[in-house]
Amino acid sequence: MAGIYGDITKVMTTGASEKTSKGLGVKGVEASHKLAESDLKRVDQYKSMITKVAKEKQIDPAIVAGIISRESRAGLLLKDGWGDNHNGFGLMQVDKNAHPDYKKPWNGEEHIRQGVDILISFIKQIQDKFPSWSKENQLKGGIAAYNLGVKNIKTLEGMDVKSSGDDYSSDVVARAQWFNSHGY
Numbered sequence: 001m002a003g004i005y006g007d008i009t010k011v012m013t014t015g016a017s018e019k020t021s022k023g024l025g026v027k028g029v030e031a032s033h034k035l036a037e038s039d040l041k042r043v044d045q046y047k048s049m050i051t052k053v054a055k056e057k058q059i060d061p062a063i064v065a066g067i068i069s070r071e072s073r074a075g076l077l078l079k080d081g082w083g084d085n086h087n088g089f090g091l092m093q094v095d096k097n098a099h100p101d102y103k104k105p106w107n108g109e110e111h112i113r114q115g116v117d118i119l120i121s122f123i124k125q126i127q128d129k130f131p132s133w134s135k136e137n138q139l140k141g142g143i144a145a146y147n148l149g150v151k152n153i154k155t156l157e158g159m160d161v162k163s164s165g166d167d168y169s170s171d172v173v174a175r176a177q178w179f180n181s182h183g184y
Helices: 028-044 047-057 061-072 109-129 135-148 168-180
Strands: none
Touching: 028 047, 028 061, 028 168, 047 061, 047 109, 061 109, 061 135, 061 168, 109 135, 135 168
């Protein structure tokens, strides 16, 4: 399902950087797809919640799955729901400093809804900041802003500079495209 914020299957991406794909033996889109595939069973545990929230918020569930895969490896990287040196909470790694009202439980529907609301807020801010960008580029910019914040998105070509792995939106997009072609 393409959401109202753009069609994830039409977003250009280079996939995972060498830093993100270290040890996989592949890089780029192939590495992102491999990472998404390795997370599929864990992500599938949350599929009904992801799908419900995505439908309610009119965003492609594959994007939510892609963020969950990237942020927490669908919970694999978390300890008691926490990651990022105890700064990120839950499947979608809501930053406790920016969002002290993070929703519990870490793997529940309210948490996913909060993460999606944050993402949509970023997409809308990117739409306002870059009205001439295509819907798909605004979507990718919003995904980048989920990691970096809107103020750090300055150009289309450089939107992943200084993001985690210098590839955040490119990796999430490639993972989301994989999830899109695998039932999300």
